[in-house]
Amino acid sequence: MTAEAPAGLPIALDAVGGDHGAPPNVEGAVLAARAGVSVLLVGERVALHAELGRYPGSSALPLEVVDAPDVIGMDEHASDVRGRTEASINVCTRLVKEGRAAAAVSMGHSGATMASALLTLGRIKGVERPxxxxxxxxxxxxxxxxxxxxxxxxxxxxxxxxxxxxxxxxxxxxxxxxxxxxxxxxxxxxxxxxxxxxxxxxxxxxxxxxxxxxxxxxxxxxxxxxxxxxxxxxxxxxxxxxxxxxxxxxxxxxxxxxxxxxxxxxxxxxxxxxxxxxxxxxxxxxxTYGASILVGVRGLAFIGHGSADAQAVKNALLRADRAYQGRLVPRLEAAFGD
Structure with a gap:
């Protein structure tokens, strides 16, 4: 079970999602990393490395790029997550499912994020709908x-x-x-x-x-x-x-x-x-809160505004890390197991 994984897992960020693409996502990730949160930047590898290069000292921060050659655009259908396994949001939720990430955070297509989280992570037992x-x-x-x-x-x-x-x-x-x-x-x-x-x-x-x-x-x-x-x-x-x-x-x-x-x-x-x-x-x-949580799925998934700036991305990553460190998902499962 993902939520039982050891402490210190990074947060998977859909680093190319949202209205403005990589720039605010990467900047927000850098800010969160400086605050002590490890982040997996998920998206097109070359573009993300180039964006990271704009921040001196970023190579020493707990940041890692995970390649995802596809992205579901804001004007595309949420149902596209089913057939596009290498889309950045699908890679994020899969990292959570596999226990390689503590949470998935996206400022991209909200419907696609919900669909990907539900399809990949499933629902907490006893919860009909997240x-x-x-x-x-x-x-x-x-x-x-x-x-x-x-x-x-x-x-x-x-x-x-x-x-x-x-x-x-x-x-x-x-x-x-x-x-x-x-x-x-x-x-x-x-x-x-x-x-x-x-x-x-x-x-x-x-x-x-x-x-x-x-x-x-x-x-x-x-x-x-x-x-x-x-x-x-x-x-x-x-x-x-x-x-x-x-x-x-x-x-x-x-x-x-x-x-x-x-x-x-x-x-x-x-x-x-x-x-x-x-x-x-x-x-x-x-x-201030950065993103909203999709509560009720068997893993942590956060959905932000498409117009989010770097501060919102940072706060979303910090909040996701707090939820993981607080063992939110196991505690939700325990509440519904009574």
């Missing part, structure tokens, strides 16, 4: 949201399983002993919501005290108020929430920037609050 788990900034810290895109059509049992997966995840990576779980609905009352939500609510209520700490229904605003540590929903709704949050953050910062440039007095005030605004922008930046 989910994409992400974090959103909230009052007092962050809210963990899932699913944000892996499953548009779901069953109530999926939501209950995802609540259990997210609970273990937060215990391992964030040190939350009893994270609370909320079910996204159109009202806090138990009787509100679709047929799916009502059925899921009953399942989650039955699990309260038996693997999860169920708070009850939460509304959209609760995600950002930090009412619960975890919010579970279907992948269609979760993806809409995620994209809405990212889009609104950009618009709001644009409004603030315009307001601070509207007059001489505003510009002077802007100088006074510049540091605070920079801190706020960093807190709301998706690159």
């Amino acid at each position: 989910a994409i788990l992400t974090h959103l900034p909230a009052r007092g810290g962050m809210t963990t949201l899932l699913d944000v895109g892996a499953n548009a059509d779901v069953k109530a049992s999926y939501l209950a399983q995802w609540a259990r997966l997210a609970t273990v995840y937060l215990k391992v990576l964030e040190g939350r002993e009893e994270p609370t779980v909320g079910l996204l609905s159109i009202g806090e009352e138990d009787h509100k919501g679709s047929a799916l939500v009502l059925e899921a609510h009953a399942l989650l209520r039955g699990l309260h005290g038996h693997g999860i700490n169920f708070h009850g229904n939460v509304e959209g605003r609760d995600i950002f108020l930090g009412t619960t540590d975890i919010v579970v929903t279907d992948g269609f709704t979760g993806n809409v929430v995620l994209k809405l949050a990212e889009g609104e953050a950009k618009v709001l910062f644009g409004w603030v920037r315009d307001a601070l440039k509207s007059s001489l007095k505003s510009k002077m005030g802007g100088l006074l609050v510049r540091g605070a605004l920079r801190g706020l922008a960093e807190r709301m930046d998706p690159s």
Whole structure:
């Protein structure tokens, strides 16, 4: 089993995936390596060595290039993973399966990454469908949201399983002993919501005290108020929430920037609050967490934004290493083996 492999395994990075190809991936890998994380750069060998050559001293870092002559482009079909065994994402997940890498990280085609991870690694026993788990900034810290895109059509049992997966995840990576779980609905009352939500609510209520700490229904605003540590929903709704949050953050910062440039007095005030605004922008930046985990597969797989910069790649690699060192997959398997 991959997760039982000895400590110190490198992270396999799809180093040619994403909107910008190798440059941000290689730079992020160099930053992560300087922070002590070993990385396998997977992609076209000559191009990656040339990119590494731009960083003096990189030859002394724990970085290794693994050749993968093919890459699944952002405009190609996720189903292409089945026939293209030498595509970079397939090589990454295969390295995890073979116990040569601790995790697979990709800023490339999200559908291809999900398909490759599921086909190569399989599911944890007892998990019907894996989910994409992400974090959103909230009052007092962050809210963990899932699913944000892996499953548009779901069953109530999926939501209950995802609540259990997210609970273990937060215990391992964030040190939350009893994270609370909320079910996204159109009202806090138990009787509100679709047929799916009502059925899921009953399942989650039955699990309260038996693997999860169920708070009850939460509304959209609760995600950002930090009412619960975890919010579970279907992948269609979760993806809409995620994209809405990212889009609104950009618009709001644009409004603030315009307001601070509207007059001489505003510009002077802007100088006074510049540091605070920079801190706020960093807190709301998706690159803070780097990538979202595909939780529920029998191995570690992280999916980032196609537009990710080097900082996002670095943070994704650091987070993947933390998940491996914390033995996340064995602990998830143990939770579902009870």
